[in-house]
Amino acid sequence: MNFNNNKAIYVQMADRLCDEIVSGKYAVHDRIPSVREYAVMLEVNTNTVVKAYDILARDHVVYNKRGLGYFVNEGARDSIIASRKKAFLEETLPELFRQMKLLGINIRDIEDEWLKSKDNPVLGR
C-alpha cells in the first residue's frame, strides 16, 4: 500500500533495497551492489545512492566493510519488518481511518472484506 509516492528518491531507493532483503534476494552477510553499480542500474547520481546507503547503515540494515562494500546485517530482515509495521500503524492506519470517516465506512465493513480476502491467513489458501 503506498499513500505517498512523492517520497524522496533516496528514501524510495532504500525502500527498494529493503524489499529485496525481505524477499530474500540478499541474505545476511551477502554483498549488496556498490554505490556506483546501483547508481548505474537505476541511472541516478551517485550522491543519491550514498544518501540511501547512509539511511540503511544508520538503521543497521547494512554494514560497510572498507574497500569491500556494503553487506546485509544480521537481523536486517526482522528490523525492516518491525519498522514497516510501525510505519503502517503510525501512517497507513491513520490515513485509512481518515478515509473511512470521510466516506462513512465503518470497521465492520472492513472486517467483512477482511474475512473474505485471500490475504487473510485464516482462510489459508
Add this chain to the structure above:
Amino acid sequence: MIEINHISFKYPGSKHPVFEDLSFSLESNHIYGLLGKNGMGKSTLLYLISGLLRPESGEILIDGIPSKDRQPVTLRDIFIVPEEYDMPPVTLREFIEMNESFYPHFNIDVLRNCLRDFELPEEPSLKELSMGQKKKIYMSFALASGTRYLLMDEPTNGLDIPSKSLFRKVVTRNLTEDSTLIISTHQVHDLESLLDHIIILDNSQILVNSSVADITSKYTFTFRGAQEMDNVLYAEPSFQGNATISLRKPEEEETTLNLELFFNAATKGKLDY
C-alpha cells in the same frame, strides 16, 4: 572550481547584451543542470566557460586561470560537447589518433565501453553516421577524455528513446569522482535523476543556483486534490490532481524534486529566488 566574475558579453552586431555583470561559481564534483528558456544564453555561457568565446569584461577562472587565455593546462582539462557539429571525414580510429594526445587522462577502455553501451560499431566512418550516432561517439570520446570539466549542450537531443537511458548509464558508470559535469538542457525528464545541482538562467541573470538537496529540503513537491490547496506556492493541473510546491515543514518527510514544476515556479517568480 569555475569562477565567473562580473562578465559581460554581447555577440558582435547585436544590440542586446547576453550577460551584464554576471557572477557565480561552480564547485567541483557535481553534475550541474543548466536550465533556461530559449535564448537565455545557456550555450553562450558554456562557450564562455570553455574559452571558445571571450567575455567583453570580467573574467572566467578555471582553477584560478582565465579560460580566455586558452592555456594548454586549462584546455587539457575541459571538454565540451556542443549541440551540433560536423565530424571530419575520417574514421573513428583516425579521430582518436588526432585528438587523444591532447588529453593526458584519455582512457581507451572507457571509450570502448561507451561505444559498446551505446551499441555503436567499433570502427565507424564518422561522415556516414546519423546525427544521433555522431552525438554518441562524440560523448563517448568526451567521457573517455578524463577531463576534470565536461560541458554538454543538449546531450539527449536527437537520441533515440533507449539511448536516453543509455546516456544516463554511460555517465553514471564513467564519470570519475573528481569530475564536474555541466549539462545545459531543456529535457528535464531525461536528466532529472542525474543532476545534483540546478542553475536557472533567466533574463541574463542567475535566478537559481542551488543543490537539489537544498531545494528538496526547503520545498515539498506533492500531488494534491482540489480540497487540499492550502499554503501552496505554485500549482499546475495534472491527471494525478494538482502538482504543487509548498514550503516544507521541518517535521515533514522530504519529497522528490519535480524539476519541470520547479523551473516554471521559479521563472514565474513564485518562489523565493
